[in-house]
Amino acid sequence: MRARVTExxxxxxxxxxxxxxxCAIERGMRILGGKWTGSILWHLKDEPVRFNDLARMINGxxxxxxxxxxxxxxxxxxxxxxxxxxxxxxxxxxxxxxxRTALNALDALRHWADEEAGG
Amino acid sequence: MRARVTExxxxxxxxxxxxxxxCAIERGMRILGGKWTGSILWHLKDEPVRFNDLARMINGxxxxxxxxxxxxxxxxxxxxxxxxxxxxxxxxxxxxxxxRTALNALDALRHWADEEAGG
DNA sequence: CAGAATCCAACCGGATACTG
DNA sequence: CAGTATCCGGTTGGATTCTG
Numbered sequence: 001m002r003a004r005v006t007e008x009x010x011x012x013x014x015x016x017x018x019x020x021x022x023c024a025i026e027r028g029m030r031i032l033g034g035k036w037t038g039s040i041l042w043h044l045k046d047e048p049v050r051f052n053d054l055a056r057m058i059n060g061x062x063x064x065x066x067x068x069x070x071x072x073x074x075x076x077x078x079x080x081x082x083x084x085x086x087x088x089x090x091x092x093x094x095x096x097x098x099x100r101t102a103l104n105a106l107d108a109l110r111h112w113a114d115e116e117a118g119g
Numbered sequence: 120m121r122a123r124v125t126e127x128x129x130x131x132x133x134x135x136x137x138x139x140x141x142c143a144i145e146r147g148m149r150i151l152g153g154k155w156t157g158s159i160l161w162h163l164k165d166e167p168v169r170f171n172d173l174a175r176m177i178n179g180x181x182x183x184x185x186x187x188x189x190x191x192x193x194x195x196x197x198x199x200x201x202x203x204x205x206x207x208x209x210x211x212x213x214x215x216x217x218x219r220t221a222l223n224a225l226d227a228l229r230h231w232a233d234e235e236a237g238g
Numbered sequence: 239c240a241g242a243a244t245c246c247a248a249c250c251g252g253a254t255a256c257t258g
Numbered sequence: 259c260a261g262t263a264t265c266c267g268g269t270t271g272g273a274t275t276c277t278g
Contacts, residue, residue, distance in 0.1 A: 022177075025157030025225050028232035033152045035251070038144030051260050058141075062252055067261065076235075088258095088259045101231055106144050108227035112220055113147035116195075154271070170240050181272055186241060207239045207278090 031076050032102060036061045036069050038110075041095060041103050044079060048092040078102055150195050151221060155180045155188050157229075160214060160222050163198060167211040197221055 032038070039058045043049055049057070055066050070093060073079045078099035082092040095103070151157065158177045162168055168176070174185050189212060192198045197218035201211040214222070 021229060022158035022161040024229045024232040024236070025161070026154065027236065028228040029148075029152055029154075029157065031232070031235070032228070033148055035145065035148075038148070039141035042141040042144070055260090062254095063261070064253090064263095065251065068251090083260095086259095091260060098235070101234070105227040105231040108224040109147040109151070110140060110143040112224040113143040113150070115220070116150070116217070117143070117146065174240095181274090182241070183243095183273085184271065187271090202240095205239095210240060 028105070031072075031078075032106060034069050034072065036065055037073065038106050040066070040069055040073065040093075041078065041099055041106065044093055044095040045100070045103055048082070048094040051091050051093070054093065073099070147224070150191075150197075151225060153188050153191065155184055156192065157225050159185070159188055159192065159212075160197065160218055160225065163212055163214040164219070164222055167201070167213040170210050170212070173212065192218065 032041075036058055039061070040054065043054060043057050051066070051070075054070075055061070055063050058066065070079065070081070074081050076098075077096055080094045080096055082094065084090045084092065151160075155177055158180070159173065162173060162176050170182075170185070170189075173189075174180070174182050177185065189198065189200070193200050195217075196215055199213045199215055201213065203209045203211065
């Protein structure tokens, strides 16, 4: 897809061009902005966690929401879902490298929010 | 407000405690997660911008949305609103230091989203 | 120019109940 | 245990029109 560059009739770069950088922010927000996304990623950062454990850790979120966010994150390659054929089945969710870098980005946000709250 | 620390009946720190760190992420998201927030902040980063210019820069957003986000950002101290008593009046929006640090955090998100898109 | 007012659609998040 | 199904209310985002 070609970059959409706005130029006026004289070929000058338009100073009011809707630059693409904020768009990347929006895209990131769409992926990471869900209400429980940060929590889920955070809780997975060190070790695999099972579905119901996650649901307990993240107090306030219904199973439906957990499921929804989990599917979403999986679709974007931020986490992996592994089914262990025990009985009853248990399902592990683990964070991927891609997910870990996302968490780094979120960490910047977290620090900012902390200062915001403090000061 | 006291920190809500969950402990079990024996006073042990609960391993499943809904830790507060992701909550900070959520708070940050509430402030910065609005659809046009990133764009607005971004366009203000270098110089003051007037309302209608902003509305033009951010293609796709209605004036209502701009206004709404602007008020929101102002309430959180991320931007300043300055009315110049010209005729007709013109209004400048400028980013504050606090807003600038927020933009830094958003930049991490942006980089992540860029890689996400590329790879 | 810089909004406010109104109305509306879509989506998000949540409660509850059910399933293999 | 690990979800799915259904329903529902609130919020978000947007189009349009009007105003000092």
